[in-house]
Amino acid sequence: MQAYVYKSQRKQDTYVYLATRDDFNAIPDALKATLAPFEFVLEVALTPDRRLALADPAEVRANLAGRGFHLQMPPPPVAPVRVPRRND
Template sequence: MQAYVYKSQRKQDSFVYLAVRDDFSVIPDAVKASLAPFQFVLEVALTPDRRLAQADAAQVRQNLTERGFHLQLPPPPLTPVRMPRRND
């Protein structure tokens, strides 16, 4: 399965995978409003043995088959860990 990857020019580290190149009609309007415009970055073959850096390739394939798109957002920021103070 081929996937076409676009990065959001509005939100850093946010990507949309499309099953059909340049078919933005499958993306919900609310998502387009918050992330568009998009810039094409990559065409990739999503084979069963393909690994992706920030997404589960099987989930991406499933979303592309069922919805025509997959949304990849940056992970939430880590909550800082507060270390207890030592009383010396």
């Protein structure tokens, strides 16, 4: 399965995978209004052995087959690590 990946120009580190290149009709209007405009960044073959950095490829394939798109949001922020002081 091919996927076409676009980054949101409004929301940093937010990506949309599409089943069909440039078919933004698959994205609900409210979501599209929040994220658009989009910039094409990658075409990728989502084979069963494909690994993705921040998404489960099986979930991406399922969303593409069922909805025509997959939304990848940025990972949640990591809590700061507290470094004990000498007097703690």
